Amino acid sequence: MSRRRVTLADVARTAGVSSTTASLVLSGRGSELRISTAVQDRVRTASSELGYRPNIVSIGLRKGTTRTLGLVSDTVATGQMAGDMIKGAIEAARDLGFMLFIGETEGDPAIESALIDAMQDRQVDGIILTSMFTRTRAVPEALERVPTVLLNTLPAGPTRAPAVVPDEVAAGRAAARLLIDAGHREIHLVGAGPGPHDVPPDTVAGVERLAGILEVLEAEGLTPASGHLCDDWAPPQGWAATHELLRQHARPRAIVCFNDRLAFGTYQALQEAGLRIPQDVSVVSFDNYPMADWLRPGVSSFAIPHEELGRRAVELLIARITARAAGTGDAEVPAGDADRAEPVTGDVHRLPLPLRARGSVAPA
Amino acid sequence: MSRRRVTLADVARTAGVSSTTASLVLSGRGSELRISTAVQDRVRTASSELGYRPNIVSIGLRKGTTRTLGLVSDTVATGQMAGDMIKGAIEAARDLGFMLFIGETEGDPAIESALIDAMQDRQVDGIILTSMFTRTRAVPEALERVPTVLLNTLPAGPTRAPAVVPDEVAAGRAAARLLIDAGHREIHLVGAGPGPHDVPPDTVAGVERLAGILEVLEAEGLTPASGHLCDDWAPPQGWAATHELLRQHARPRAIVCFNDRLAFGTYQALQEAGLRIPQDVSVVSFDNYPMADWLRPGVSSFAIPHEELGRRAVELLIARITARAAGTGDAEVPAGDADRAEPVTGDVHRLPLPLRARGSVAPA
């Protein structure tokens, strides 16, 4: 058993033809170029008998394409989100015959730039720039020359890269609508509000969820019964905010928590106060962390479609790559000065957050 | 601004030398091969002025090495584990100048084999085979010819690949020891036990944690006060098992939960029964999920060192790769028949699970 890989030359030799012929046959251009069926069969037989697989590195050198994508993330370890988003990306890539490099920058621009270089050195066909919490950022110069897609990230300036993000405004609207449709008119907010600017810094999710909620309330002629800005959206803050809420309003009837971890704290505080969910208080939340299912009763939560986000980003990216390869892509800067920077702002794809209804909401 | 990458030939032309010379200088063999310092300076200046970066694809073709590793996982989305383990792997790879392909098989052998092929096609220098929960499995034939490391996985048969796994037996011992040292003699188990074979199928963690616990109890002349095998280690099962436990023993004093999700259920059941932690009952657990910190009081939990596991696997793999490249590696099958399958079982590296002490354990 040979240690060496089987090369095209081996196949050609076995089939008794030149490697040119073997290449043509195996790339499906045999008939087009009038290679006889007898020879085509010989080549294909030899190829499968030897277990030939083309060396993608070689193709990469010749054609400049490697069927490989790079995913640059700020951090990989933030909760479930990361895993699911990356899972979606990996699956989509695999389905389309691509492999995925994953890199993380820890938020350090120097690492980011080194990472992008390292990926370019390996001739990736495109790059996904992602963040583990939705945010706005500038797209590095180096990426304007490569097919790029932003994932869970909005561009700070003009760029040709499209973005894929969760539709948080719609989710905010839906959350408010859910409680209002259940007959609630007095709605408390835990995590942000009551004013439209009362949000933790740099959280797109905070701004947009709040905007959606306020929009619906306003349409009903309402304002939040109370709002409690939390600097961090974790259980202790949820507990403290709810505790404070209960001090001001002894009997709240409906609470929107800005994420499930806050809701966890809210549950603890409500339980300690002897209030039952949902009989006394309805609670709705966002993110749909696994935890949402573990609480009793489970929290009705709007699920960030992580996997779908990752998948969409890869599909978009590969579509751009193939379009570019076909010459119809946006890479074809209209004849003339190739330097005429013409950064059309890329599309923004917003994916819905479906409601995972559990038992935490009851009619007023 | 040119669209094309800067190549070695560009550097050579700018410096007025041959590309051979440029290559020698930049690879640090200039002095060794008596290139004058003047020329060396010219080359280096040209290189940095042009922003030259070697094309790794080309190097891959020529040398067969790509400074790239592949990580093949059964699934990426299982909880926090995946993220942290992959994070550790990615960081270690980056620190050592490697990039990482990530692929997931969903447990399908066909996908697994396709994935390994796809990585080999891209000339990866080595492969990490990993599972998101510790388990035992056979190593695919195809991997015996590539530097391979098993991560969170034990080999079912003989193989030359080393394995990196958490030291669950030691953690089991430590958990039992923790309670005994606090004065407890009556210890209940939630998740597995009381007999050494009462574990969910295919869980290495279950078998080993239990073995460690029983070993220490036995040394003290004890057996578990009770044991409750759960088919799935999730909160509802933890709740049910604890409920059952309370039916049999009204006032348990110490419980070992086999993971934090079970502990979550145990907390709920104990609270419902009006028992306080740790005043009435001490609880200790494993995994150190983020949740362990959110419960009140936090659960003292033995942390699986995910990040460290991932990091170690990469470091081991790269060490093997460089050893092999240097000719001192195990790849050098002793002269003679290269086929003499000589599968020395690789080393098993067991990493400790440090205790994250919180407030859930009190003296008896």
Added chain:
DNA sequence: GGTCCGTGCTAAATCGGCTTAGCACCACGA
């Protein structure tokens, strides 16, 4: 004057596939 040697650099092959240009052969018509 010719040979030998050390110095300092380069030509050319190589890795494995794709791709352009073109060759050898045969049949047919003038």
Added chain:
DNA sequence: TCGTGGTGCTAAGCCGATTTAGCACGGACC
């Protein structure tokens, strides 16, 4: 007999680096 054109296949260059083999030059020595 000689083109002419179609058929079926191949030689050779290329991608961008590494690496082997060796060239040109000048000085020392016999």
